[in-house]
Amino acid sequence: MQNLVNYIYIISAALFVLSLKWLNHPASARRGVFAGEIGMLLAVAGAFIKAYPIHNLEWIIAAIAIGTVVGIPIALIMPMTAVPQRTALSHACGALAAALVGTAEFYQKQPTAGQDLSGFVMVALMLETLLGFLTFTGSLMAMGKLQEVLPQRPITYKNQNAVNFVLFMIALGLAIRLVMVPTDTWIFPIFAGLSLVFGVLLIIPIGGADMPTVIAILNSYAGLSACAMGFVLGNNLLVVAGALDGSSGLILSIIMCKAMNRSFTNVLFGAFGQIQTSTAKTEQRNVRSASPEEAASILESASSVIIVPGYGLAVAQAQHKIRELYDNLMRRGVSVKFAIHPVAGRMPGHMNVLLAEADIPYDKLVEMDEINGEFPQCDVALVIGANDVTNPKARTDKGSPIYGMPILDVDKAHTVMVIKRSMNPGFAGIDNDLYYMDKTLMLFGDAKGFVAEIVKELPARVAA
């Protein structure tokens, strides 16, 4: 019977790997999701067989039922703009589960600590609960920031990093003590509490613009806590699945950091976006603004247009209006592409999902490195709700906080139009030189409303 379970686990692990492999391309992605589902079903079946004869079945069934009932509406109703929040929430749920299982393990095995909680099992258990609890509160904080319940700007106080470091050392000390003397049960709640507090402290100094990286790191932590659970339970399937999740989070956070030209430590401890607000106050400079009619006539006479979407598009829910604009221009024979910066939006790939939701074909969504060569030949670059990722200062101004960050070369297009609510600087608080160029037209207004106006101005007739 135990052998059967092991074989089931092997198949399940293989399906998880295939699932991620098939996700490499939109054409096979659905197959990938399906493989993952089968893998998970097998894993649950394996767990039931292994646990046979099952006690407390009513508890398990009830929990599964509640989880299913809660999960289905979340998946089906959640608007695509809210996907970052949902992802943060599910990191929190997964991490909480790992932490609670770790806690239950500890108290269950603690009476026979001598044999069951020795050496590496105890180390893994500590790691599982530490990562689990801190990812739980950390993800809740990230979710609060994404949902804008919590302030987006970094929350900082004096000696923040020192305080965090001391707290972490205390938690580490307690963990080591527990590893050596697992019978000291009174330490455990303190350790768990510190982990929870640490998760909060870790995330509050990180600004809203860094959320793509933070979500990716939390993803990694949640995976690693599942992995540690695998070591505690002696279960290879958990180790494999956790490692896959951990490496995915790691890769995504590296991509995000590279796209902002910043290091991990800088994102985590740099409290980006609050120092610069003071330097943003420069002298008043002139900008040219334009009306929807003017914008429409410029777009009408263009032969190639590149649209640069950013987080403002998600906030304004403008993706469907942009689709109308896209359709209208395409019917006129205007070439329209979308330039996607890796950190556009609030999580990796956020813009792609929003535009795909609006039925924009994915071959029109072009990555930064591929499209940057096309800006000099492009008639109009239309920036919608993006800011820092278009700032030419990142290329030229060594003193700028974003110097060295790879940007979209929007300033090289013949004409630049920027839809923006006001001249307020973005999250990083940095003034954008792009807005003051002679070829730049500022279109002031809400992204959704303004795009709708442009579409209205474009005559409905289709060029023959």
Added chain:
Amino acid sequence: MTFDLSTGLFVFVLATFIGLEVIRKVSPLLHTPLMSLTNAISAISVVGAILITSKEDATTLSKVLGFIAITAVVTNIVSGFLITDRMVKMFKKREAKK
């Protein structure tokens, strides 16, 4: 199958390398679905949660903790896979519709 630290680490290291290789090839188009899919997969901790809750000598504490844990991860499994499918369904080629 016996499990000790060295086999565990062995599996962990190999799985990490496979993960890094496979995930590096995922198109940036699909990074959001990737994250929700790996999130659903990491809900594999459901196995641990079921095992701990179903023990014959499970205390009330472990039953309650296990119950919360199973609820949380099953929510993740169900919503994670469904929303990933909803997302990848939206990615269409130009000629795919009409």
